[in-house]
Amino acid sequence: MKPGNKPGGGIARAKPVGFRFDGATYEAPAGESLAAALLANGIHHLRDGPEDRRPRGAFCYMGLCQECLVEIDGAYVEACRTPISQGLEARRLRYGKAQVK
């Protein structure tokens, strides 16, 4: 069944696929945003604040605040605007550690 509204109510979701965040493996429906998929898996801490180093996480979930930045293939991307695909690998931004370039 294609993702979308189900006849009679509910939401039809795409088939779950595997993705990785900070070395751990999770599952989420293909096409769901990385930020939503992480939230559904209990992950709220997406990056560290650049000044106070405190945990930061998604806020607006629509590409406006940049609170959800993560690293994918060396680029900083908004997790809320990144669709999940099989094998996607993302990392938390850790300021003050070697991980941030």
Ligand code: FES
């Ligand atoms: S949560 Fe605001 S830009 Fe992603």
